[in-house]
Amino acid sequence: RNVTVKQDKDVKEEYNLYEELGRGKFGTVYKCEEKASGRVLAAKFITTNRAVDRKDVEREVEIMRVLQHPRLLQLYDAFDDGKKQMCIILELIEGGELFERVIDDDFVLTEKVCAIFMKQICEGIGYMHSQNILHLDMKPENVLCLSKTGNRIKLIDFGLAIKFDPLKKIQILFGTPEFVSPEVVNFDRVSYGTDMWSVGVICYTLLSGLSPFMGDSVLETMANVTKAAFDFNDESFEPITDEAKDFICQLLVKDRTERMSATNCLHHPWLREDKKKEVAQLNKTKLKKFVTRRRWQKAVNTILALKRMGAVIVP
Ligand code: ATP
Numbered sequence: 001r002n003v004t005v006k007q008d009k010d011v012k013e014e015y016n017l018y019e020e021l022g023r024g025k026f027g028t029v030y031k032c033e034e035k036a037s038g039r040v041l042a043a044k045f046i047t048t049n050r051a052v053d054r055k056d057v058e059r060e061v062e063i064m065r066v067l068q069h070p071r072l073l074q075l076y077d078a079f080d081d082g083k084k085q086m087c088i089i090l091e092l093i094e095g096g097e098l099f100e101r102v103i104d105d106d107f108v109l110t111e112k113v114c115a116i117f118m119k120q121i122c123e124g125i126g127y128m129h130s131q132n133i134l135h136l137d138m139k140p141e142n143v144l145c146l147s148k149t150g151n152r153i154k155l156i157d158f159g160l161a162i163k164f165d166p167l168k169k170i171q172i173l174f175g176t177p178e179f180v181s182p183e184v185v186n187f188d189r190v191s192y193g194t195d196m197w198s199v200g201v202i203c204y205t206l207l208s209g210l211s212p213f214m215g216d217s218v219l220e221t222m223a224n225v226t227k228a229a230f231d232f233n234d235e236s237f238e239p240i241t242d243e244a245k246d247f248i249c250q251l252l253v254k255d256r257t258e259r260m261s262a263t264n265c266l267h268h269p270w271l272r273e274d275k276k277k278e279v280a281q282l283n284k285t286k287l288k289k290f291v292t293r294r295r296w297q298k299a300v301n302t303i304l305a306l307k308r309m310g311a312v313i314v315p
Pocket of ligand 1: 021022023024025026027028029042044073090091092093094097141142156157158159
């Protein structure tokens, strides 16, 4: 579909809106149905204000239009009501966030399953990079499951994604400290390797439930990231194979040019299909704690973002 933003048009004319599916710093996502076709989709509403400009949403739409791949959330339609609200209609993803699914008591987490997820993440990022686009906000919350039963995932949230121009020096001032790379913390030049670092952090956490660079404060976390100092000393890593550890070690490298690319990752022995995989069940206690902490953090961040916009919070 070649989507262009429909101007001065109310999304409700063409879509029925249903329950809320999720909420981020910038957008609230609802289930919806296209009246003409009966197709069930997701509608992401973004209020444009001081924090988010209309141009930012247009850029997100522009980037999504280019990205057509089974591992990436697909764009369906877009609206601008001409006032303060924009709405992007997206393919509906019903399985919820990957980490939420994985910590479910019915889900058996093994190294083999982790490799299945990481492979798909690398396929999605690899495709983006082949289109010269950087995601720049890779974190567990942006990996969703297609369904509650299968193991297929999709990457979402291209709100911070940018077209990479090697001739331009791109520095960024956003992201989540736990998942961002040394070059982001140091406000240095970013590139493809910047996403690969975050992929490494996601992999470390998925396997162990631990956040490799998390400190007691944001500053401490940022200092840990800058040093790129991490280890596998925790008991969580005892059942983890050397191949998986090597995979992580080749991503969490301080120098962004030395990290594996997404294509390199797909060729790494840990992700290769012909390799025998560890199927022992991993302990999920720490991963459950990690997810709970991230949920709290998300709630706090949402309140802080609302405050910055000058919103009044009614208890
Ligand atoms: P962030 O604060 O991470 O930058 P955001 O404001 O840009 O987020 P999204 O991450 O796009 O918003 O969406 C917020 C949440 O809504 C997601 O974490 C996810 O749980 C849910 N969500 C988003 N898109 C979809 C979709 N297509 N189908 C189902 N749920 C979705």
